[in-house]
Amino acid sequence: MLKMTALLKKDQGSVIVAAMLILVLLTIIGIAATSTSRTELNITSNTQLHKMAFFTAESGWQHLTNWLDDEYPLPTQNIGSKLKDPEGSDIEDNDLDGLFNEPDEAIDDYDSAQYGSPQGLPLSDTHPHWKYFATAEFQGAGISPGWDPSLFLKYNYQIISIGEVRQGKGWRFRR
Numbered sequence: 001m002l003k004m005t006a007l008l009k010k011d012q013g014s015v016i017v018a019a020m021l022i023l024v025l026l027t028i029i030g031i032a033a034t035s036t037s038r039t040e041l042n043i044t045s046n047t048q049l050h051k052m053a054f055f056t057a058e059s060g061w062q063h064l065t066n067w068l069d070d071e072y073p074l075p076t077q078n079i080g081s082k083l084k085d086p087e088g089s090d091i092e093d094n095d096l097d098g099l100f101n102e103p104d105e106a107i108d109d110y111d112s113a114q115y116g117s118p119q120g121l122p123l124s125d126t127h128p129h130w131k132y133f134a135t136a137e138f139q140g141a142g143i144s145p146g147w148d149p150s151l152f153l154k155y156n157y158q159i160i161s162i163g164e165v166r167q168g169k170g171w172r173f174r175r
Contacts, residue, residue: 049165052130056123057163060132063121064159067110068136074155080114080135081121110136120164129166134159 060081068074120131137158144154 049167053163053165055163056130056132056165057161059123060121060134060161060163061159063132064110064134064136064161068157075110075112075136076138076141076155077112078115078135078137079110079112080116080118081133082109082111082114083119083121110134131164132161133164134161136160 064081115135115137118133118135120133122128123130123132137160139156139158141153141155143149144152
């Protein structure tokens with residue numbers, strides 16, 4: 001009986017060691033899971049910002065195309081986006097929403113002087129830090145098939161639009 005008690009006394013700390021090993025293992029698994037979820041969150045956030053930059057650039061392309069549709073005569077030089085009223089002294093409600101001097105009030109202009117370095121135009125009132133930089137390179141005019149060449153010409157442009165989304169402190173994504 002004395003031998004049995006001596007053997008049991010030798011094993012008294014083994015349960016604590018086993019419990020500590022299990023706790024260390026669970027802690028390592030928890031840290032790994034937290035790190036993985038943080039990485040996944042960063043990936044998702046970057047994907048969302050890149051999509052926003054892409055669609056901001058897409059809006060710039062559409063805006064420039066609509067501007068070209070409204071111009072007569074069409075410009076025959078390279079043009080870039082330009083802030084019409086950078087000082088904010090515009091007293092007109094250009095987008096007819098009842099508000100004046102908003103960031104997107106003065107986005108209606110393109111200029112040949114801005115071709116090499118277009119100014120960033122705000123996407124909307126709610127997202128003034130989302131901007132697009134649009135340029136159109138005039139690539140010549142030609143005869144439009146099926147139309148009288150004395151009345152109709154086809155103007156060819158290469159339009160480039162870059163979207164920029166700023167998020168947080170200095171985060172900048174361009175697409």
